[in-house]
Amino acid sequence: MTDSIIWLDFNDAPEQRDVLVSDTEALRAGLLDRLEAVLHYLFPHGQIRGGKFYVGDVDGNAGKSLVVELEGPRRGLWKDFSTDEGGDVIDLWAQAQGLSARDDFPRIASDIRQWLGLAPPIQDSVRRDVRNQPMDELGPYTAKWDYLTVDGELIACVYRYDPPTGKEFRPWDVRARMWRAPDPRPLYNLPTISKMREVVLVEGEKCADALIACGLAATTAMNGAKAPVDKTDWSPLAGKSVLIWPDRDAPGWDYAESAARACVAAGCASVSILVPPSDKPDKWDAADAIVEGFDCSAFIASAERRVIKAAPPILPTFTLGALLDDDSPLPADLISPRVLTPGGMLVFGGAPKVGKSDFLLSWLTHMAAGATFLGMHPPRPLRVFYLQAEVQYHYLRERVKGIKLPASRIPDARENFIATPQLRLILDDAGLAQIIPAVRQAFGEKAPDIIAIDPIRNVFDGGDGGGENDNDAMLFFLSQRVERIREAVNPDAGIVLVHHTKKLGKKQFEEDPFQALAGAGSLRGYYSTGMLLFRPDETLTTRELIFELRNGAAIPQKHIDKIKGEWREVTVNERLIKQDYGKRLDAERRRKCDVILQILFDEAAQGRCYTANQFAEAFEGKGGLGAERTIRERLSVLSTKGYVKFFRNPEDYGLARLSRSKLGYLCVEDMVLRIESKPDPDTGEIPISVIPVLPTHYKCPTTGALLPVETPTIWLYHDEEEV
Numbered sequence: 267m268t269d270s271i272i273w274l275d276f277n278d279a280p281e282q283r284d285v286l287v288s289d290t291e292a293l294r295a296g297l298l299d300r301l302e303a304v305l306h307y308l309f310p311h312g313q314i315r316g317g318k319f320y321v322g323d324v325d326g327n328a329g330k331s332l333v334v335e336l337e338g339p340r341r342g343l344w345k346d347f348s349t350d351e352g353g354d355v356i357d358l359w360a361q362a363q364g365l366s367a368r369d370d371f372p373r374i375a376s377d378i379r380q381w382l383g384l385a386p387p388i389q390d391s392v393r394r395d396v397r398n399q400p401m402d403e404l405g406p407y408t409a410k411w412d413y414l415t416v417d418g419e420l421i422a423c424v425y426r427y428d429p430p431t432g433k434e435f436r437p438w439d440v441r442a443r444m445w446r447a448p449d450p451r452p453l454y455n456l457p458t459i460s461k462m463r464e465v466v467l468v469e470g471e472k473c474a475d476a477l478i479a480c481g482l483a484a485t486t487a488m489n490g491a492k493a494p495v496d497k498t499d500w501s502p503l504a505g506k507s508v509l510i511w512p513d514r515d516a517p518g519w520d521y522a523e524s525a526a527r528a529c530v531a532a533g534c535a536s537v538s539i540l541v542p543p544s545d546k547p548d549k550w551d552a553a554d555a556i557v558e559g560f561d562c563s564a565f566i567a568s569a570e571r572r573v574i575k576a577a578p579p580i581l582p583t584f585t586l587g588a589l590l591d592d593d594s595p596l597p598a599d600l601i602s603p604r605v606l607t608p609g610g611m612l613v614f615g616g617a618p619k620v621g622k623s624d625f626l627l628s629w630l631t632h633m634a635a636g637a638t639f640l641g642m643h644p645p646r647p648l649r650v651f652y653l654q655a656e657v658q659y660h661y662l663r664e665r666v667k668g669i670k671l672p673a674s675r676i677p678d679a680r681e682n683f684i685a686t687p688q689l690r691l692i693l694d695d696a697g698l699a700q701i702i703p704a705v706r707q708a709f710g711e712k713a714p715d716i717i718a719i720d721p722i723r724n725v726f727d728g729g730d731g732g733g734e735n736d737n738d739a740m741l742f743f744l745s746q747r748v749e750r751i752r753e754a755v756n757p758d759a760g761i762v763l764v765h766h767t768k769k770l771g772k773k774q775f776e777e778d779p780f781q782a783l784a785g786a787g788s789l790r791g792y793y794s795t796g797m798l799l800f801r802p803d804e805t806l807t808t809r810e811l812i813f814e815l816r817n818g819a820a821i822p823q824k825h826i827d828k829i830k831g832e833w834r835e836v837t838v839n840e841r842l843i844k845q846d847y848g849k850r851l852d853a854e855r856r857r858k859c860d861v862i863l864q865i866l867f868d869e870a871a872q873g874r875c876y877t878a879n880q881f882a883e884a885f886e887g888k889g890g891l892g893a894e895r896t897i898r899e900r901l902s903v904l905s906t907k908g909y910v911k912f913f914r915n916p917e918d919y920g921l922a923r924l925s926r927s928k929l930g931y932l933c934v935e936d937m938v939l940r941i942e943s944k945p946d947p948d949t950g951e952i953p954i955s956v957i958p959v960l961p962t963h964y965k966c967p968t969t970g971a972l973l974p975v976e977t978p979t980i981w982l983y984h985d986e987e988e989v
Contacts, residue, residue, distance in 0.1 A: 290356070293375060296382045297355045298342045299441055304355065305334060307381070308362040323348065324361040334358070382443055405429050411471040413452045413488065416460045416502070422448050424471060424488060437488060450499040451488040459485045460502055466552075466566065467503075467510045467525060469518055473552035477511075480562060484552075487525065495524045500532035507536045507577055509566060514542035514550040526574040536577035541570040598645045600715055601633060604818025605642050606760040610794035611748075615765045615783045620799050620809065621828070622764055623656060623720060628669050628833055630718060630762075634683035635675035640811070640826060640835055647678035648715040651705050652685035655724035659687035670832045684708045693719075693747040694727040702754045713756035719748070720764035735768075740785035744792050765789070767798065780814050790814075808836060861889045862900060863909060866934045870959060873940040875919070877927040878902075901932070908983040910934060911961035911975065919959065929972060933959045935981040 297304050305312055305319045311328045312321035317337040322329025323346060331348040335341055345352035353367070360367040360374050367374060409426040423438040437447040454474050459465045462483040468474050470490035477484035487493035508529045512522035522539045529537045542550060543565075555562055600606045616622040632639035636647035657665065662685060671679055686704075691697040705714060719725060727747055728739025752759050767782035780796050783789050790796065796814035807828070813821040827836050865885060869876065876884065882897040891897050904910040912930035916923060919939050924930060936958075943953040960978035965971075967984040 476553040476556040504533040537574040538571040612795040616799035635679035655689040718762040737787040740788040905965040
């Protein structure tokens, strides 16, 4: 049956607008390629299950007696288990039409061709090289390019014709057996480019073949500059570095930009467009370059290009030996000592109205002048761009005029410090489009050393996340907003971000002050330096400046104040201002100490003893002791110094057992407890006894641990100074 009729091979010889079938095997291949559609056409009541097609019989009745294989090498073979008949897909077509595959083959072949949309057969006598014959109005084709899958299977062919009217290209979809481009359109040279990390994308198969002949991995989209980008499958380029070589004309550059966007969307590692040499003629392309002996390898390696997507940096690794042997000097600090390093990020936080902006303005202008400020000094006058969103222009200039700089340094600061007036934007894509050009142009050809943003809250953009208190939103802001500014302007620039703090309890702040920063989880994992400006006493002007350095030795906290318009470091013992107020505070602390000790003594004499919590709750607001928290704090100090100790044997004194206290009952030196016994049954009198209360435990002044008292009758103090 396979030798009864011979057809022209439709893959190799396109002769007319419709398909040309070569032989019976070609018919069989066409049916197998669309087998599922063929079966549903012949047997509408059939069903596909588990890689097989089931139907009742060749007449198409419902059932499962006739089985057609859909997978593997047996695809298209069938068997009717009720009649024991079987065969291939052409036999099945014949049986379904009530025909004989042997006797009625011409009619069967005609029906199959019509169903597949193929042209009538050509007799064997006309089999020849069709390129020597005219083809419709176009004439014979002059070039042919095969598009293959990654595994080398033919997908489509593109034919070039050169009629008098100009060159034309016609694609042939091998699988559909039709004159059209496949959907989606494949890339050229897939078997090769699938194995390569770097690919050159050109305009047209001719240019691709020219580079391929030189040993380069080249490809093109079908139809070149006229290729519909949205109908091309760019996915084989995912993860690769793509360099686009456009023709030297406007359509070529448009094609390159469209293809570049598609490559980025497909997940290419990097995408760049080569800029053709300016001395080349219009329409000059890669094929022309090969013909004229142009050094394509050098051009690809070093020519001017427009980077659409930069390649990710290669992950650096170092052995311990390399680190030990590297004695090269460290990069110079932007602000010493290690306060701000090249490429570092400093977050400067503080509560509202603590003076952050005033402090920052003085600090940054000193850095721009190359002057030392509170022990922080730059290696040279730094170029500072101050992006601020709080102070209007007139009040900004008022503040600037109040800054006291060394006279010799003012000329540098005048040029090196650039500030914005109060901005009313957020750092989303639209905001970055305004900010980045402004920062780039601020210092002409030179890049800024420091970019300061004050405050985060007023320009914050957390993407689809929450506000600045949300760690994920904060991480988005830092990595996708702030870092984009730095990368676009100067990757080595230092970033200073001004941020507010949230309220923490005094104990929490003392234990970890930087946890007060809103969004602290992401901030502290990202920044290289933290700085906090903190006012420990709201009635005083003195502030504390606290540092947290990731890349350097710890900097002791500083006590600072603004005195006569100038920020200065002060010592707390100097009490440069409000000495009388400070003395009153000391006297008040001594008074509270005496009051607490006396109350504990007097209450025990009345038969009442207290734990620390009970005492703070019972005497809040009494005797001038203040709030419950203040009383607890004073008790903690008194127990550390040894003025208050504890007894944990309440049953010996007829007191209630301890249920919640970890320390015990409070006691002071020479404390006695009044104990009332049961009334005398005869007289009704209540016997009263007074017994001394001796401590069983004390608070270790160095560790805070509760330790047993060795000699209860001897009262030892751990601090003889005034409390």
